[in-house]
Amino acid sequence: MIPISKPEIGKDEIEAVKAVLESGMLAQGALVEEFEDRFASLLGVEYAIATNSGTAALHTALASAGIKSGDEVITTAFSFFATASCVLMQGARPVFVDIDPRTYNINPEKVEREISERTKAIIPVHLYGQPCDMKELMEIAEEHQLLVIEDAAQAHGAMYRGRMVGSIGDIGVFSFYSTKNIVTGEGGMITTNDEKIAEKARMIRNHGQKERYIHECLGYNYRMTNIAAAIGLVQLQKLEEFNARRISNARYYNERLNLGSPYVAPGVRHVFHQYTIRVRAREKFLQHLDDHGIGYGIYYPMPLPRQPVFHSDTYCPEAEIASAEVVSLPVHPALSRDDIKRVVEVVNQYEG
Ligand SMILES: Cc1ncc(COP(=O)(O)O)c(C=O)c1O
Incomplete structure (x- = not known):
């Protein structure tokens, strides 16, 4: 896994x-x-x-x-x-x-x-x-x-x-x-x-x-x-190295993944806490990742205004769509080259 x-x-x-x-x-x-x-x-x-x-x-x-x-x-x-x-x-x-x-x-x-x-x-x-x-x-x-x-x-x-x-x-x-x-x-x-x-x-x-x-x-x-x-x-001394590895892992994915890559706005340094893509019929894709031992995260499955505690009736259509489509793939610095190659292989095998 x-x-x-x-x-x-x-x-x-x-x-x-x-x-x-x-x-x-x-x-x-x-x-x-x-x-x-x-x-x-x-x-x-x-x-x-x-x-x-x-x-x-x-x-x-x-x-x-x-x-x-x-x-x-x-x-x-x-x-x-x-x-x-x-x-x-x-x-x-x-x-x-x-x-x-x-x-x-x-x-x-x-x-x-x-x-x-x-x-x-x-x-x-x-x-x-x-x-x-x-x-x-x-x-x-x-x-x-x-x-x-x-x-x-x-x-x-x-x-x-x-x-x-x-x-x-x-x-x-x-x-x-x-x-x-x-x-x-x-x-x-x-x-x-x-x-x-x-x-x-x-x-x-x-x-x-x-x-x-x-x-x-x-x-x-x-x-x-x-x-x-x-x-x-100790971690603070390693922050630059950690972020460089996250950015390099993200670049590796950007160049290879068939499902598209995250948009990065001009003039920013994105440090890829998460590498997040969109997948329409998400459940099937998640099953595929599960079947092949690739961890993933859904950040977040429900927009905040829909959390019961807020008693909000605000409807945010883009947040709704994102909640239904986002999938984050492993991008952390502990990944080996073999790990990220494997993620690419499994994601690219997926037939939606
Ligand atoms: C965007 C955002 N805000 C706030 C928090 C809260 O941080 P913590 O989990 O350290 O309380 C988190 C972390 O989980 C977060 O991702």
Whole structure:
């Protein structure tokens, strides 16, 4: 079986974790701070705040930005649940916008008509590792004085017109869940140039305290452990190599797969968290992959507005079609040349 994802954990990560375990300093400490500093430098931002998941990072970002009950937040109809559940966590309402069917990212042309007096922020998601159309989105946000919180959970190292995603909007959010381009097991990061937001995020991550046992605002235990940070520090050094391998695997597929290849917008560096194609009668294709031991993923089988918890009646036709057609093939850096040759062989054998 060729798996759809596999974390690349080497001796260095194991040694780093061992050292933390032996030190006895397991919880948030100096290594977390070092991971934050390195991550901020990589992105070229002033502040990075580590958390124990991408979901915690998103929630902290929204809370730090003051998103509250009665507010509306515009986001894509096609993403992982946490992109929008965090809006609910703040008592606000997610407003869903359809995608550009080529990139699967939020369609900026459809954003403006959803803006109301209650709109406070936009959460664009750089889905599958491909940056959104940030120029358009930033212009809309500026005109209407909205915050932009980039959900870059799938896009470490992706670039839009030479700028790292997560450094373009007011706040960026990353995940280090085990399938991501770099991993810490579970983990997340908030990035920003705004000192006030950074300070608030640090408090919210730690029970709303700046000073010990003085709880100035509602906060949570969203702290990252030194164990996770130790893995993250090693992984961060390998990010470029990992992304280069993902991009090279994607190029190999692009040149050979008969079923078409993903569209990449001009001026972006797509880091192929997922390599996603469209297949019309998908069930039959998935059976074919199952029969031949090729792992795959469906990201995502249902558009967000149709998730019962949102009680939304928004209909997004492009997100509906994408949900029915997308199939992600293994593209991760742990694949051997034989693995990707095998994927090509099996996919090209398929008769739809
Ligand atoms: C687009 C997107 N946003 C948010 C998250 C949440 O991250 P985590 O799983 O680390 O909580 C994920 C990860 O699964 C994601 O893919």
